[in-house]
Amino acid sequence: MMTKSKTFTFLAALFLTCFIFSRASPLPSFDGGEIASVTLKKLDGKFKFTQINEISLKVEAVINSGIKDKDPHKYFVQFLKLKVSFADLNIIPKPPGIVPWEKTLPGVVDIIVGTGLSIFYEDEVLDSGIIIKS
Template identity: 50%
Template structure:
């Protein structure tokens, strides 16, 4: 018959093994998770989709507020990150808005939720809204 100390040691070892195997690896990101930002001043919407474990695809279109066909003068800025021009993102202007566009980069959709996204003309903010879970 097993003594109390052996039973306790066995149960402790079993618990430790269960903890190690249940916490060994992070849960994979759900491919297809989405976040969205609606931009009423430029009548636009940008959707962010998790396309694999480490990359996010942004798709969007703006319908108004773009007055010049100069993509180097228009920018997208996410939170406090450096702004990127429409040219850098491959966004084509079709006055008074843009053609539908998409761009991919590394990241996680879950980390975008709650961040501010701004559309700028030179240094003037045309629209700014928070990203929400879709």
């Protein structure tokens, strides 16, 4: 049989455990899944942006024509005032298009909707479009 001090300690620990877990707030839920995209008509391509959590986007891209050079350092994506080479994004040119590409990047669909996306070959704009909600 338990002594009074052990009983008191056990009941106090049980009370604290129940109290702590009854006060735990639930994790915020993420409704997400919003999708935006831009169609690149001249390049027969599309970039799709899917919200996967509060701060991240899954970006998927396909380009089926208009790519003539295999060097990823000569092609660029301009998006939200950033101009980044295919090489830096690990996009692989495979003339006449690219190898289908997917990457997770920081971002929010609601912020990028209405902004432009352009594809460059060196300093020449190959195609561009406006990102719209799908």
